[in-house]
Amino acid sequence: MRHFNALDDSELQTFFKYPPAEFNRDTDREKLGLALGAALYTPGSRPDFAAKIIAGSYRRDTFSGLATLMICLEDAVADTELESAEANVVSQLKELEQASQSHIEGSPLLFLRIRNSGQLDKLTKLAGSSLGMLTGIVLPKVQAADLEPFFSALDRASESAGRKLYALPLLETEEVLFAETREQALMDIYSKLRHEKDRILTIRVGATDFSSLYGLRRPVERTIYDVHLIRDCLISILNKFTKAEDGFIVSGPVYEYFTAETDAWLSSKPEKVLWEEVQLDVLNGFKGKTCIHPSQIAIVNAGHIISHETYEDAMLILAKSDTFNGILQSPQRNKMNEVKPHLSWAKKVAAQAEIYGVLNEYYKPIDVLNHIRAKQLANQV
Secondary structure (H helix, E strand, C coil): CCCCCCCCHHHHHHHEEECCCCCCCCCCHHHHHHHCCEEEEEECCCCCHHHHHHHCHHHCHHHCCCCEEEEECCCCCCHHHHHHHHHHHHHHHHHHHHCCHHHHCCCCEEEEECCCHHHHHHHHHHHHHHHHHCCEEEECCCCHHHHHHHHHHHHHHHHHHCCCCEEEEEECCHHHHCHHHHHHHHHHHHHHHHCCHHHECCEEECHHHHHHCCCCCCCCCCCHHHCHHHHHHHHHHHHHHCCCCCCCCEEECCCCCCCCCCCCCCCCHHHHHHHHHHHHHHHHCCCCEEECCHHHHHHHHHCCCECHHHHHHHHHHHHHCCCCCCEEECCCCCCEEEHHHHHHHHHHHHHHHHHHCEECCCCCHHHHHHHHHHHHHHHHC
């Protein structure tokens, strides 16, 4: 699969100097973590997600560009429906396992959000080898004490799946949020996850759960960074998990509003605020974002495209880093590039550029986004 698959070769040449690279679930961990992009959740009780995958529904129309589909057995499923939702997930995975490879090739990467390690063991026994249709397991409400039993259960699940399943820990508990416990909780989680780094695809954050612990909910016109209690926690998580030497990837929190309008694009309040929040996510070090509606997919992914100027600066720094560690004038002659302090940034830009592409000069990510949406709207007419 490849990001921006709604664009044909001619359109890719128009917008991109270097188009996005292809990837799949066997792509190396750091690139794959970057590639998750807009991760869309769907309830585990949904009876037709396998049929939609086989029919290619998640590769076109409003779902175009979706690389990551997360099947949720946690908050999206009521306690009274849990057992039937578990049975449904097992049935759907087995249906996918029986489908021909040609029918599922290019479909989004599948992840399963569980409630706890005990549930994962239960599903491992029920689903068996069909767990191999998954790329990873999302563990919500992580505390340090949860991690050892979870990784043991993940080992058993991977053995049944016949492939390594990645872990996606989700930070969203009061121990991580409240200032009096945050530093110790994050240190305890970090120390355990460092030892499992090669098995962790992304670390995810739950801003909605965080907000609920204070009885807060941001209005549609505000980004999560305007809610200072939550912002401070997110910054602490980034401070702990985005150190250049560690190689963790932290994914941005959900923005829980979307528009029902079919003829508006970045003219409605939800689209404008989401676009702004994605810029702030990337600026602060988040990569990718949890989504709740297919209209959010293109906005999130377009926000990760690398501009021509940014790429030129990064390539200059990387090219000179082995022989020179002083100051370089930027190709655009509008900024200072310092090889030593900007080197880790340049490496991250290069990795992101491979996955999301590099624009031709004079184009901006918003141009790609508007073009994709225009095509979607045209197809609806």
